[in-house]
Amino acid sequence: MxxxxxxxxxxxxxxxxxxxxAKGERVPLTICGYDRKKGTVSFAFHEVGKxxxxxxxxxxxxxxxxxxxxxxxxxEIKKFGKxxxxxxxxxxxxxxxxxxxxxxAGNRVTTVLGCRSKEFLFMQKEAEALSDKVYxxxxxGTIGYKGLDFLKELLKKEKFDRCVVLGPVVMMRDVxxxxxxxxxxxxxxxxxxxxxxxxxxxxxxxxxxxxxxxxCVDGPEFDGHQTDFEELIRRQRTMxxxxxxxxxxxxxxxxxxxxxxxx
Amino acid sequence: xxxxxxxxxxxxxAVEMNKQEPKVRAKNFNEVxxxxxxxxxxxxxxxxxxxxxxxxxxxxxxxxxxxQFIKCIREKKYAEGIAIIKSKNALPAVCGRVCPQETQCQSxxxxxxxxxxxxxxxxxxxxxxxxxxxxxxLPPKAKxxxxxxxxxxxxxxxxxxxxxxxxLGHEVTIFEALHVGGGVLFYGIPEFRxxxxxxxxxxxxxxxxxxxxxxxxxxxxxxxxxELMKNxxxxxxxxxxxxxxxxxxxxxxxxxxxxxxNEFLIRVNLMxxxxxxxxxxxxxxxxxxxVIGGGNVAMDCARCSMRxxxxxxxxxxxxxxELPARHEEIENAEEEGLVCKFLAAPVxxxxxxxxxxxxxxxxxxxxxxPDEKGRRSVKPIPGSEFTMDVDTVIIAIGQTPNPIIQxxxxxxxxxxxxxxxxxxxxxxxxxxGVYAGGDVATGAATVISAMGAGKRAAKAIxxxxxxxx
Ligand SMILES: Cc1cc2nc3c(=O)[nH]c(=O)nc-3n(C[C@H](O)[C@H](O)[C@H](O)COP(=O)(O)OP(=O)(O)OC[C@H]3O[C@@H](n4cnc5c(N)ncnc54)[C@H](O)[C@@H]3O)c2cc1C
Ligand SMILES: Cc1cc2nc3c(=O)[nH]c(=O)nc-3n(C[C@H](O)[C@H](O)[C@H](O)COP(=O)(O)OP(=O)(O)OC[C@H]3O[C@@H](n4cnc5c(N)ncnc54)[C@H](O)[C@@H]3O)c2cc1C
Ligand code: SF4
Ligand code: SF4
Ligand code: FES
Numbered sequence: 001m002x003x004x005x006x007x008x009x010x011x012x013x014x015x016x017x018x019x020x021x022a023k024g025e026r027v028p029l030t031i032c033g034y035d036r037k038k039g040t041v042s043f044a045f046h047e048v049g050k051x052x053x054x055x056x057x058x059x060x061x062x063x064x065x066x067x068x069x070x071x072x073x074x075x076e077i078k079k080f081g082k083x084x085x086x087x088x089x090x091x092x093x094x095x096x097x098x099x100x101x102x103x104x105a106g107n108r109v110t111t112v113l114g115c116r117s118k119e120f121l122f123m124q125k126e127a128e129a130l131s132d133k134v135y136x137x138x139x140x141g142t143i144g145y146k147g148l149d150f151l152k153e154l155l156k157k158e159k160f161d162r163c164v165v166l167g168p169v170v171m172m173r174d175v176x177x178x179x180x181x182x183x184x185x186x187x188x189x190x191x192x193x194x195x196x197x198x199x200x201x202x203x204x205x206x207x208x209x210x211x212x213x214x215x216c217v218d219g220p221e222f223d224g225h226q227t228d229f230e231e232l233i234r235r236q237r238t239m240x241x242x243x244x245x246x247x248x249x250x251x252x253x254x255x256x257x258x259x260x261x262x263x
Numbered sequence: 264x265x266x267x268x269x270x271x272x273x274x275x276x277a278v279e280m281n282k283q284e285p286k287v288r289a290k291n292f293n294e295v296x297x298x299x300x301x302x303x304x305x306x307x308x309x310x311x312x313x314x315x316x317x318x319x320x321x322x323x324x325x326x327x328x329x330x331q332f333i334k335c336i337r338e339k340k341y342a343e344g345i346a347i348i349k350s351k352n353a354l355p356a357v358c359g360r361v362c363p364q365e366t367q368c369q370s371x372x373x374x375x376x377x378x379x380x381x382x383x384x385x386x387x388x389x390x391x392x393x394x395x396x397x398x399x400x401l402p403p404k405a406k407x408x409x410x411x412x413x414x415x416x417x418x419x420x421x422x423x424x425x426x427x428x429x430x431l432g433h434e435v436t437i438f439e440a441l442h443v444g445g446g447v448l449f450y451g452i453p454e455f456r457x458x459x460x461x462x463x464x465x466x467x468x469x470x471x472x473x474x475x476x477x478x479x480x481x482x483x484x485x486x487x488x489x490e491l492m493k494n495x496x497x498x499x500x501x502x503x504x505x506x507x508x509x510x511x512x513x514x515x516x517x518x519x520x521x522x523x524x525n526e527f528l529i530r531v532n533l534m535x536x537x538x539x540x541x542x543x544x545x546x547x548x549x550x551x552x553x554v555i556g557g558g559n560v561a562m563d564c565a566r567c568s569m570r571x572x573x574x575x576x577x578x579x580x581x582x583x584x585e586l587p588a589r590h591e592e593i594e595n596a597e598e599e600g601l602v603c604k605f606l607a608a609p610v611x612x613x614x615x616x617x618x619x620x621x622x623x624x625x626x627x628x629x630x631x632x633p634d635e636k637g638r639r640s641v642k643p644i645p646g647s648e649f650t651m652d653v654d655t656v657i658i659a660i661g662q663t664p665n666p667i668i669q670x671x672x673x674x675x676x677x678x679x680x681x682x683x684x685x686x687x688x689x690x691x692x693x694x695x696g697v698y699a700g701g702d703v704a705t706g707a708a709t710v711i712s713a714m715g716a717g718k719r720a721a722k723a724i725x726x727x728x729x730x731x732x
Contacts, residue, residue: 005485017479019442025534025543026442050543066442068479195534195544198440198481199665200506201526205517212510212517217667231517234618238519239545 004039006031006069012077012098013189013221016041016069017197018055024065025051028194028216030094030166031070041069044093071197072220075187079106081161084184085131086151086175088114088167091189092123095166099130102164108132110160112151114171118142151178160184165224169233176224186224190215192235207231275378278307280385289569289599292454292537296360304389308336311381314373319383322371324715327351329368329383336386345394348387349402353426354419354465354714356395357448359388360457362711363589395464401471405432410728413438413496414474415482415668417466418446419710420502420701423717424724425474431725435473436496438480443533446504447702448710450533451525453563455570459532483667488675488697497731498696498724501684502717505662505702511555515612516658520549520620524560524659531567548573549654553623555609556659557581560707562592564657565601573655575601580608580628580641606630606641610648612656624650664703672697681706690720698724 006016015030029043047053058064075098083102087095092113103109111131115121117140128134135154136144148171155178163186165175172188179186192204192215204215209226213219281297282288288295299307311333319329328347335344348355362368364384372380394400410433414421417439429435443449444466449459470476482488488499508523510516522530527546530536534544552568554561557579565575577596579586582605586593597603610624627647631640664682669675676685676693683706690698700716702708 005480009485023535023542066479068440068442068481069485071481071484195526195529196441198484198506199667200508201529202508202510202523203526205510207517217665231618235517235519237617238619239547 001042001064001067002038002040003067003069006067007034007036007039007041010034010041010070011074012094012101013075014070014072015197015220016043016067016071017194018064018068019066020051020054020058021065024054026068026195026197027051027055028071028191028197030091030189030220032093032097044090046090068197071216073218075101075164075221077101077105081107082110082159083107084110084112084160084163084179086112086114086148086163086165086167086171088165088171089116089120091166091168092127094189095164096123096126096130098164098166099127103130110135110158112137112148113144114138114148114167115143116140148174148178151175155179155182155184163187163224165189169229169236172224173227173229176227176229180225187221188224188227189220190222190227190232191220192232193239206235274310275374277310277379277382278303278385280382285595285598285600288455292570294458295455295595298392299385299389304336304386305339307382308333308386310374312373318371318373319368319381320371322368324367324711325351325718327368327387332390333381333383333386336390341390341393342397342400345390346400346402348390351718352387352714353423353469354710355387356391356461357419357457357465358711358714359384359386359391360461361448361452363709365590367711395461399468399471402430404430404473407434408432408728410434410497411436411495412724412728413491413499414502415488415499416440416446416502416504416701416703417444417476418502418504418701418713419448420504420703420713420717421446421500422466422469423714424500424502424698424700424721425717426469426472427718427721428724429469429473431721433725433728436475436477438482438486438491439476439478440481441533442478444476444478446502450529451560451563453528453532453567454537455566456563481667483671488668488672488694492696497728498698500690500717500720500724501668501692501697501699501703502701502713503665503668503703504713505664505683505707507663507665507682508658509661509663511609511658511660513609513611515614515620515623518612518614518620519618520547520654521612521656521658524556524564524657525662527564527657528560528567531571537567537571546571547655550574551653552576552655552657553578553651553653554657554659555579556661557585558587558659558661559589559592560662561657561659562588562596564659566592566596566599568655568657569596569599569601576651577601577603578607578609578625579603579605581639582606582630585639608641608643609656613650620653620656622650622652623656624648662702662707664706668703688719689723690716691723696727 033042109131110133112135165172194204195201197216199217207228208222332344332347368383369380414437445462448462508525530546535542536544536546552573552575554565606628615621626643628641669677684699686704690700698720700720701713
């Protein structure tokens with residue numbers, strides 16, 4: 001996607017907000033890559049609801065109404081030593097941007113790719129090219145380890161100085177619990193519901209270390225050992241019935257009308 | 264009212280403006296006040312005494328030449344009238360609607376001593392609406408100066424400063440973080456008080472003057488102020504408003520169904536969720552809504568909630584006499600069905616098994632002695648707790664400036680307590696070439712005071728730029 005202003009400043013860990021059209025929602029998406037010379041940024045998303053399904057219908061050359069970014073604080077990238085990077089489903093794409101940066105900063109990086117089952121695994125080759133070691137895990141065991149329990153064994157054998165997790169909230173919660181007894185600083189990227197992404201509405205509030213924080217301006221990265229994940233999961237679900245209505249109506253009214261937003 | 268010949272001195276009553284009926288309007292988002300007809304405007308304009316030393320002008324923060332534009336209405340020279348207003352006020356359609364005229368221009372009108380003051384705001388609105396129907400006239404522009412100015416934020420402060428500077432021949436770019444311009448005028452003040460088509464029109468007018476508007480640019484992230492200064496801008500004006508919501512700090516505040524006023528208003532106004540699912544952003548509102556607070560923002564939240572079908576209770580910790588909202592707004596809201604509970608404050612929120620708010624504990628308050636500003640203190644009455652069932656809570660207890668700019672601009676001094684940027688009388692900050700004004704410098708205030716600040720800063724920026732070789 002072309003967005004020269006965003007591309008010029010983007011750093012790993014940041015996100016952007018896209019508004020597909022004048023009646024659309026503002027959706028936050030994590031930056032997966034950028035080319036400062038060409039002025040482009042890339043992102044990857046799951047088709048979970050109406051807006052992401054609409055976005056999937058955009059073709060090359062189509063225009064989005066607006067893109068704002070880069071938003072949020074960049075990841076801390078420096079030499080930590082041995083870093084464990086865990087990515088789940090679609091968030092593997094932005095994780096690899098961090099893997100690359102961490103590697104360039106002189107770290108030894110072990111990457112774990114998690115997926116629901118074999119057919120959902122992606123970017124394995126890229127991960128292997130970028131990391132020192134790659135593990136694969138799936139929820140149903142159709143590829144690699146079954147679940148993330150193998151991490152417990154891994155941590156018994158190997159010492160890590162830092163852990164970075166990007167993925168579904170339950171995965172970030174589980175990994176944080178596994179690393180906690182070993183006191184490995186664990187950084188999670190929280191994805192609360194957001195609207196403005198600049199600290200104006202407070203819908204993205206999360207509780208970290210007992211304090212109210214705004215996901216968009218104080219984060220999106222936080223200390224996984226201090227995060228109240230249960231509250232985040234509840235807050236993410238607050239608009240679920242309405243979202244289903246929106247998505248269903250869209251599909252029953254013909255769904256994708258590709259090109260209708262062409263500018 | 265049968266009086267047709269203009270005999271101003273006898274006419275003590277202002278011409279009323281037509282409004283939608285409370286029962287009807289409480290169910291729609293259309294504008295409540297319908298504006299004057301030509302006859303009504305003529306009649307009201309005839310009440311003005313055309314004072315040689317008009318007191319009304321001293322009450323207007325941007326000094327609109329009030330008797331002059333009213334004279335034009337009488338003579339049916341509408342195009343001339345609007346040009347006179349626009350020489351001082353770039354956003355008359357907005358000010359005519361939302362200025363607190365009863366404490367500004369109209370409070371000073373001499374007729375006010377004998378009866379109703381002249382309805383200056385309604386007449387201003389009449390001319391602005393006339394112009395919108397008849398097409399804009401662009402004022403002449405000065406020769407290009409070759410200087411570039413960056414404006415942060417497209418609210419009333421930023422738009423005013425931009426309009427003045429571009430007319431003086433500078434090259435002006437507005438950087439706005441949201442995907443539409445207008446600031447609070449767009450995302451905060453609801454459609455039924457200020458139609459968004461009007462805000463958009465006013466923003467377009469500023470663009471037609473030659474101002475470049477760049478949306479989706481969050482200063483502090485997309486660019487920083489030092490970067491703008493390095494990249495060819497000779498001066499910067501910060502008009503980023505006060506958009507950071509305050510919370511109560513009571514336990515249970517993060518339950519579902521508890522919105523900040525900003526979240527609620529942004530969903531409803533900016534994202535138009537009142538028209539969900541035609542628009543994609545949802546809002547969930549229950550049957551029993553409690554709005555906490557007592558200012559204009561709280562009134563707007565309450566009136567939006569009623570329009571979305573809820574029964575609304577306003578919870579305010581002081582008494583009716585201390586309500587900071589405009590009198591007219593409180594009246595409008597009560598007509599539409601608002602119930603007020605005074606002298607009570609929230610203590611704790613309780614949720615159901617799905618994490619949605621279901622009830623709240625409150626405590627009764629009592630008023631104490633007034634402080635040095637004359638505002639009476641309040642303290643809770645021990646043992647007076649009570650609980651009530653709610654399914655939506657909106658917290659409207661104030662906003663402070665968003666700290667992103669202060670955090671990313673070294674050397675920019677701000678008030679550590681309120682987060683406002685420190686400025687002198689003309690808006691100069693601690694950094695050379697950087698000016699600020701509006702809510703970001705004063706804390707939440709009014710549209711017209713933000714515009715006044717934008718004007719003063721534009722003048723100061725112009726002088727600064729022209730003195731710099
Ligand atoms: C900082 C941040 C970064 C993100 N990065 C990515 C990314 O790189 N790739 C990606 O696929 N998704 C990402 N998300 C999530 C993405 O924003 C949501 O999936 C998207 O908003 C859903 O919109 P929709 O209209 O398609 O679905 P909706 O119909 O709105 O919702 C469908 C489901 O998504 C959940 N959801 C809705 N809005 C959000 C939201 N803002 N954040 C989280 N969950 C939400 C709902 O609870 C619901 O379960 C990110 C979210 C945040 C806050
Ligand atoms: C609900 C509500 C009702 C009100 N009703 C009235 C009324 O009836 N009458 C009245 O006179 N006043 C009213 N006010 C107050 C009035 O709207 C404000 O005082 C006025 O809008 C302030 O103008 P401003 O230009 O300083 O800031 P704003 O209008 O807040 O505009 C600031 C703009 O800057 C943008 N911005 C913020 N940070 C950045 C950044 N870092 N980079 C780029 N852009 C940024 C914001 O998105 C916004 O568009 C009301 C306020 C609210 C919230
Ligand atoms: S701008 Fe506001 S205060 Fe000034 S004359 Fe118009 S309504 Fe009155
Ligand atoms: S003070 Fe009143 S009567 Fe006198 S010029 Fe102003 S509006 Fe007219
Ligand atoms: S998304 Fe609105 S404050 Fe964070």
